Amino acid sequence: MIRRYCVGEENWVDSRTVYIGHKEPPPGAEAYIPQRYPDNRIVSSKYTFWNFIPKNLFEQFRRIANFYFLVIFLVQLIIDTPTSPVTSGLPLFFVITVTAIKQGYEDWLRHKADCSINECPVDVVQQGKVVRTQSHKLRVGDIVMVREDETFPCDLILLSSSRHDGTCYVTTASLDGESSHKTYYAVPDTMAFRTEQEVDSLHATIECEQPQPDLYKPLGAENLLLRGATLKNTQHIYGTVAVYTGMETKMALNYQSKSQKRSAVEKSMNAFLVVYLCILISKAVINTVLKYAWQWSPDRDEPWYNHRTENERQRHMVIRAFTDFLAFMVLFNYIIPVSMYVTVEMQKFLGSYFITWDEDMFDEELGEGAQVNTSDLNEELGQVEYVFTDKTGTLTENNMEFIECCVDGNVYIPLAFLEHEDLFFRALCLCHTVQVKEEETVDGIKRGIHQGRPTSFYISSSPDEVALVEGMKRLGYTYLRLKDNYMEILNKDDEIERFELLHVLNFDSVRRRMSVIVKSSSGEYLLFCKGADSSIFPRVVSGKVEQVKARVEQNAVEGLRTLCVAYRRLSETEYEEACHHLSQAKLALQDREQRLAQAYDIIERDFVLLGATAVEDRLQEKAADTIESLHKAGMKVWVLTGDKMETAAATCYASKLFRRSTQILELTKKRTEEQSLHDVLFELNRTVLRQRSISGLSVDCLDFGLIIDGATLSAVLKPNQEGAGHGNYREIFLEICRNCSAVLCCRMAPLQKAQIVKLIKASKEHPITLAIGDGANDVSMILEAHVGIGIMGKEGRQAARNSDYAIPKFKHLKKMLLVHGHYYYIRIAELVQYFFYKNVCFIFPQFLYQFFCGFSQQPLYDTAYLTLYNISFTSLPILLYSLVEQHVTIETLKREPSLYRDIAKNSLLRWPVFLYWTCLGVFDAVIFFFGAYFLFDNTTFTSNGQMFGNWTFGTLVFTVLVFTVTLKLALDTHHWTWINHFVIWGSLLFYVIFSLLWGGIIWPFLNYQRMYYVFMQMLSSGPAWLSIILLITVSLLPDVIKKVLCRAICPTATERAQVGCWHQHDNETEALNFIAPMF
Secondary structure (H helix, E strand, O other), X not given: OHHHHHHOOOOOOOEEEEEHHHOOOOOOOOOOOOOOOOOOOOOOOOOOOOOHHHHHHHHHOOOHHHHHHHHHHHHXXXXXXXXXXXXXXXXXXXXXXXXXXXXXXXXHHHHHHHHHHHOOEEEEEEOOEEEEEEHHHOOOOOEEEXXXXXXXXXXXXXXXXXXXXXXXXXXXXXXXXXXXXXXXXXXXXXXXXXXXXXXXXOOOEEEEEOOOOXXXXXXXXXXXXXXXXXXXXXXXXEEEEEEEOHHHOHHHHOOOOOOOOOOHHHHHHHHHHHHHHHHHHHHHHHHHHHHHHHOOOHHHHOOOOOOOOHHHHHOOHHHHHHHHHHHHHHHHHHHOOHHHHHHHHHHHHHHOHHHHHOHHHOEOOOOEOOEEOOOOOHHHHHOOOEEEEOOOOOOEEEEEEEEEEEEOOEEEOOOOOOOOOHHHHHHHHHOOOOEEEOOOEEOOEXXXXXXXXXXXXXXXXXXXHHHHHHHHHHOOOEEEEEEOOEEEEEOOOOOEEEEEEEEEEOOOOOOOEEEEEEEOOOOOEEEEEEEOXXXXXXXXXXXXXXXXXHHHHHHHHOOOEEEEEEEEEEOHHHHHHHHHHHHHHHHOOOOHHHHHHHHHHHHOOOEEEEEEEEEEEEEOOOHHHHHHHHHHOOOEEEEEOOOOHHHHHHHHHHOOOOOOOOEEEEEOHHHHHHOOHHHHHHHHHHHHHHHHHHHOOOHHHOOEEEEEEHHHHXXXXXXXXXXXXXOOHHHHHHHHHHXXXXXXXXXXXXXXXXXXXXXXXXXXXXXOEEEEEOOHHHHHHHHHXXXXXXXXXXXXXXXXXXXXXXXXXXXXXXXXXXXXXXXXXXXXXXXXXXXXXXHHHHHHHHHHHHHHOOOOOOOOOXXXXXXXXXXXXXXXXXXXXXXXXXXXOHHHHHHOHHHHHHHHHHHHHOHHHHHHHHHHHHHHHHHHHHHHHHHOOOOOEOOOOOEOOHHHHHHHHHHHHHHHHHHHHHHHOOOOOHHHHHHHHHHHHHHHHHHHHHHHOOOOOOOOOOOOOHHHHHHOOHHHHHHHHHHHHHHXXXXXXXXXXXXXXXXXXHHHHHHHHHHHHHHHHHHHXXXXXXX
């Protein structure tokens, strides 16, 4: 029987046969071919215990920087280089180890999550008894028992339910984002089974298609219970059978892995790295050429104190030159900051906790705060130029309140006195999928139906439906329950009316309506339908259409969500014909959706219009203030919604996206029907260009708002326009959008939302985009945007799970961008520029030193200094700076959103800024080297007559270097805390103590001791102390002068805000000093 019900078309070949309860067919039946299916184990982790090391190393060495340092390390091992392999190997090992630990920890968390799911207890029916086992042990064909509030462990076919009508209610928030309840139906042939023994005695097979990601194609939404969904408002389900398990479940197949998003800062880092790689190669080439030019003279090529071996004399000139080139590459390779990458990783990882810990972004109602799903895009929050937001549930509360209804042109509001129009109110009490949840005990009193009035509450797949049913309750018509397939309502005369529910034609986004067929107590068949005005009015043949349409348009302008209600009386013949169409469509396994749509289209026609309803979805708290702040920060806000134009436009006005002075440009289907799309586009383009020419070059003077609908957008994005001779509509559309301060896209499908985001991303400016939404229909644009933010709303958590960041309410976006994004960007921008700067300061003296040592590849610094410079001496201060620096206060950033414009378009990592930091590094390096060289030219002896040597000179340069780059960071620090002082001065103290220990002790594990007593000898000289202080001062002076002049001549908005903060702090201090003596 089940086989007959499920097979559908005979030509369906790609299918699987599931034997319920693993019962093989009897002898003489069809040939039994056992099939192997995966177990129910879910695997989301990336590594295993055995493949972690090789797989992680392979992935890490795919990065250019890591591979480069690996090559340098191998070169140091193979050939005779001037520096020890430890100098490259130890930093590389540190970077690889830290990254591997971070990635291993994240994967361990995924393993823990997998284990918690795979070891979840599950009830299975075996030999007529319920046996408890673990989820990962389930197999295809097992009969599973699920209780209320339990999650389905795999994809199941519903065989029977504890409810007498064979239905169950399910929430699918983890799949499609909808947290409301949906109705599912048991297979008719088995819905009467009530006990485990009955279910276990079933001998049947299920034939269905092989696993596919489509959520509803096999067997339909009413039979297939998907993994991840939760059983609600149903005591238990008996005898559900597993058809897809483990990684073949539709939840696993629908898992969309996020594409790797790269921030603008990371792209800048890679570009700078290429520049420094070119500089490195240039240095090596120059030194190699100059070495052989200098050694052209025989006495320099082979001096008396350094004779070559016979093997060296016989080596070919090209090989010798190439070996020397590699040696110079090794000597100068520290200009590429390998430790920068691990510092950036640590900064992003640790910095992301500041969002999680932010108490201002904690929502008391939800009991949750902001979440960070990826830390790779923290700084991108400070670079957003376009914000794409959903409307319902994001800008609005998604909490519907019934406002009014219009019946035959007459308007009724709650608590109004009614004398007629009963049919309209009955239609709204019957045409829905609302379920009644009884409140069993309140204050110790059992509450159900009390004094003829229910005290239960309603739950539904749509908040609109709950609002309408509750509105009807206030108007005197109360929906009581669905019992034994009969819907009961309590009319205004306190009489209970019963209607037999025959069919439900569920709502879908294409039809934009839903219908029910019921049978009254008098035996009359009625078809009630409600839906969007655009889907109801074309199917109406009678009724007061004009009056109702006028009221609908007025409500839409006021920002209310409207629905139209219609009905049709069916004769016996018409009802039987409708049943035939529906049964044929439901039994189809192939093209089932199209057949159902055709059946619905045949049935839902020739309506009599009853009236319309209006519900309100109010704006979220501070949504308007947030949008206004984003505008002041220079961001363009687009609203992408599926709502009708009038309703969405009213919401845009209420949220201050549009102002009353905004000139609205319409690019809608209605307008393109009056004139061609080509003419409309060019007319709108002329309008904005004319206004721009009048206003001059100031874009701020323009205040246009564009409204476009989904149908027109599809026409604009058609790929064959250019061949049609009408030019490129995309470019014209983008040009119009560039000159609009806000854009509203209404009647948008989820895919169109992603297309809009992709279109803006691919425009010639390549702006940084952010998408924010709360429902499953927003996931596509969240994944498409540079930064995706999910709202923890009432439409489930799929948007929050697929996003990069999740926040409780839309208002939290303001602090997320204007404060956290601002801080993240200025911190990491300083980190990147500072790393390149300090490495130029570090390695350029080594380059200059080659001119004074005959290009012999002699290192200027000791091996310990080469190794620890980036790891220990200078790493912690910049890491701490990049975590806690606040160049202006949080209150100032929130009060003055325009400060966000100062860091827009990656302004702190542009090429001129990069060039300034590089030149500053070269200048400081020249000061270090030649300052020490000339100051010691005539004072190379200590007080006891000993002469300063090569290592003393290098140590002096290195000491000035460490102090200068650390004090440079101290000068750039605006927000000082005790930990800043501890780390900055502690790093300098650590360098001094290390140098004293390194040069003051004989280390037995070293085969040389070239640094013994060098540091103490240098500090014993008065000129050395004077040189250190003088060279540090001279090195820091130009940067200080530049900053002072820039602040005095052309200060930025941020610098002016800093001065304002200082004055405010001084005034507060003076006030406190004035008040203190009074107490």
